[in-house]
Amino acid sequence: MLSRESSATLMSAVTAFIYKEARLQDEHAYEAWEALWTDDGVYWVPANGDNIDPEKEMSIIYDNRSRISLRIKQLLTGKRHTQTPQSRLRRLVSNIELMDEQPDGDISVASNSLVFESSLRDDTIWAARNEYRLRHVDGELRMAYKKVMLVNNEKALFTLSFLI
Amino acid sequence: MNVVPRASQWGELIRPDRVHGSLYSDPAIFEAELQNIWYRTWVYVGHESEVPNANDYVVKSIGPQSVIMTRDEQGKVNLLLNRCSHRGNQVCSYDRGNARSFTCPFHSWTFANDGRLVGYAFPDGYEGQDKSKLALGQVTRVQSYRGFVFGSFAADGPTLEEHLGGATETIDRLVRFSPEGEVEITAGFLKHRVKANWKFILENECDGYHPAFVHSSIFGVADSAIGKLYGGASTAVTRDYGNGHTEIDLRPEFRKRDAPMSWFGTTEARLSDYTTRMKAAYGDQAAREIMIDGSPHVMIFPNLFIAEIQMFVIQPLAVDDSVQHVTALQFKGAPDMNRRLRQQTMGSVGPAGLLLADDSEMYERCHRGVLARSPEWIYLGRGEKRERHDDLGFKVGHVTDEVPSRGIWSHYRRLMEAV
Numbered sequence: 001m002l003s004r005e006s007s008a009t010l011m012s013a014v015t016a017f018i019y020k021e022a023r024l025q026d027e028h029a030y031e032a033w034e035a036l037w038t039d040d041g042v043y044w045v046p047a048n049g050d051n052i053d054p055e056k057e058m059s060i061i062y063d064n065r066s067r068i069s070l071r072i073k074q075l076l077t078g079k080r081h082t083q084t085p086q087s088r089l090r091r092l093v094s095n096i097e098l099m100d101e102q103p104d105g106d107i108s109v110a111s112n113s114l115v116f117e118s119s120l121r122d123d124t125i126w127a128a129r130n131e132y133r134l135r136h137v138d139g140e141l142r143m144a145y146k147k148v149m150l151v152n153n154e155k156a157l158f159t160l161s162f163l164i
Numbered sequence: 165m166n167v168v169p170r171a172s173q174w175g176e177l178i179r180p181d182r183v184h185g186s187l188y189s190d191p192a193i194f195e196a197e198l199q200n201i202w203y204r205t206w207v208y209v210g211h212e213s214e215v216p217n218a219n220d221y222v223v224k225s226i227g228p229q230s231v232i233m234t235r236d237e238q239g240k241v242n243l244l245l246n247r248c249s250h251r252g253n254q255v256c257s258y259d260r261g262n263a264r265s266f267t268c269p270f271h272s273w274t275f276a277n278d279g280r281l282v283g284y285a286f287p288d289g290y291e292g293q294d295k296s297k298l299a300l301g302q303v304t305r306v307q308s309y310r311g312f313v314f315g316s317f318a319a320d321g322p323t324l325e326e327h328l329g330g331a332t333e334t335i336d337r338l339v340r341f342s343p344e345g346e347v348e349i350t351a352g353f354l355k356h357r358v359k360a361n362w363k364f365i366l367e368n369e370c371d372g373y374h375p376a377f378v379h380s381s382i383f384g385v386a387d388s389a390i391g392k393l394y395g396g397a398s399t400a401v402t403r404d405y406g407n408g409h410t411e412i413d414l415r416p417e418f419r420k421r422d423a424p425m426s427w428f429g430t431t432e433a434r435l436s437d438y439t440t441r442m443k444a445a446y447g448d449q450a451a452r453e454i455m456i457d458g459s460p461h462v463m464i465f466p467n468l469f470i471a472e473i474q475m476f477v478i479q480p481l482a483v484d485d486s487v488q489h490v491t492a493l494q495f496k497g498a499p500d501m502n503r504r505l506r507q508q509t510m511g512s513v514g515p516a517g518l519l520l521a522d523d524s525e526m527y528e529r530c531h532r533g534v535l536a537r538s539p540e541w542i543y544l545g546r547g548e549k550r551e552r553h554d555d556l557g558f559k560v561g562h563v564t565d566e567v568p569s570r571g572i573w574s575h576y577r578r579l580m581e582a583v
Binding site (some may be wrong): 074 | 350352378381382384487492506510511516518521524525528529
């Protein structure tokens with residue numbers, strides 16, 4: 001159990017991290033966003049509900065660290081047509097909460113987000129519940145896990161090729 | 165145009181080497197396609213493995229119509245229309261489940277999972293009514309081939325076997341990747357929506373001209389050998405099986421490589437359990453040949469695309485609105501193979517797929533493009549002068565040639581001209 005003061009300090013650091021992540025995503029700062037990940041990072045966007053087994057069922061994204069890197073490399077080619085031109089994005093992140101501590105010491109955090117995307121096709125709104133596991137690495141917070149539970153993940157979705 | 169062409173006029177819009185842009189964008193033509201294609205010919209609906217047990221159901225579609233695929237108590241697969249025979253309310257609101265019956269929430273009419281009306285609320289108001297005349301609607305003909313269930317709303321017409329024709333062999337080839345000879349559809353579907361006409365999707369599936377350009381971003385960074393299959397020097401071929409079915413046959417390239425599982429970017433050693441099971445099932449030599457040749461890349465008209473490792477089902481919702489339902493193929497008795505199939509499928513397809521997000525971008529840009537009225541035509545003449553016939557008499561061309569598009573449009577014209 002953290003003291004009230006250290007809990008507030010942690011909350012403040014976690015909130016700053018999540019706002020920074022949101023800004024890097026909105027501004028397509030691909031390399032800076034990738035640098036937020038730990039070496040064992042998992043980036044998961046489930047389909048057809050929030051609690052499917054990603055080892056058995058299809059997810060929209062279920063990237064291990066090497067596939068996160070591949071996804072970023074593809075975006076960096078400038079020939080990822082669905083992001084050429086890039087979507088214009090702004091997202092609001094709120095309801096940030098520290099959740100139960102993980103047995104391995106990772107910091108468990110949840111938030112809600114609402115993303116406005118403007119692309120060649122149209123304007124699209126994406127809404128999600130996000131779960132993070134954050135970890136201090138060399139004095140800096142890093143993401144070891146991010147799960148994005150889109151509110152409409154049971155429906156047919158338009159292309160989602162920016163970083164959600 | 166907004167006026168449906170008469171039978172004699174389709175030839176003005178569909179020429180041997182070009183088709184009119186309005187075929188993709190005219191709402192009246194889309195309505196005519198629903199009647200002449202989607203509600204008449206054989207359409208893929210679902211797979212028997214999605215309803216393995218008695219009373220299982222899964223909600224599928226034929227075009228914009230919601231179809232409930234059920235397995236009844238007797239084990240028979242039924243395709244029921246999701247529309248109460250009373251006032252039209254949808255009787256099923258869940259994607260899948262297990263139910264002996266469906267009760268309409270509006271006035272509590274209850275239907276057995278074979279479609280029979282078994283009861284309604286306050287029956288005294290229906291004195292003398294014959295319940296058997298108020299069953300759920302059904303897809304008129306239901307037939308399956310190796311577990312793939314197709315439906316047709318036409319009471320008469322070609323059998324499923326006649327419709328599949330030359331493409332039947334591609335499904336035979338596919339199921340051999342299971343040591344038990346069966347495909348299973350168990351990994352759930354990604355549903356990827358595009359603001360584009362369904363035929364842009366249909367034609368792209370066996371278009372071997374685009375990968376080098378649309379997918380260069382991933383081929384360049386993923387250390388992938390796929391790019392060369394679609395290069396100018398490739399010996400792979402495009403094929404027109406007739407009835408609108410088309411294929412990209414990559415076997416000539418994989419046979420040159422002569423390396424089992426190279427088609428899937430892996431080796432026998434990395435899938436040792438699978439290799440052992442395949443050899444036990446088919447014998448060393450036949451297993452080796454299967455595993456060298458690779459799984460088929462075939463588009464079964466109008467909506468089932470088997471793309472080596474995954475399966476797409478194309479659903480048209482409106483002239484400019486379509487959904488690609490996609491899942492990893494799973495081969496019965498092949499757990500290590502199936503895991504890789506799921507991982508590779510998740511990476512490449514669906515809304516965030518490293519491949520399909522770019523294809524879908526092309527579909528949407530094409531759709532907006534054809535709204536421009538000059539030039540009026542889509543030009544499909546690539547390789548027309550170098551088409552040839554294979555040993556079985558099917559038209560083939562270079563892997564980058566537009567043999568498949570021409571085959572699709574020639575069949576499309578026949579269907580649209582039929583009254």
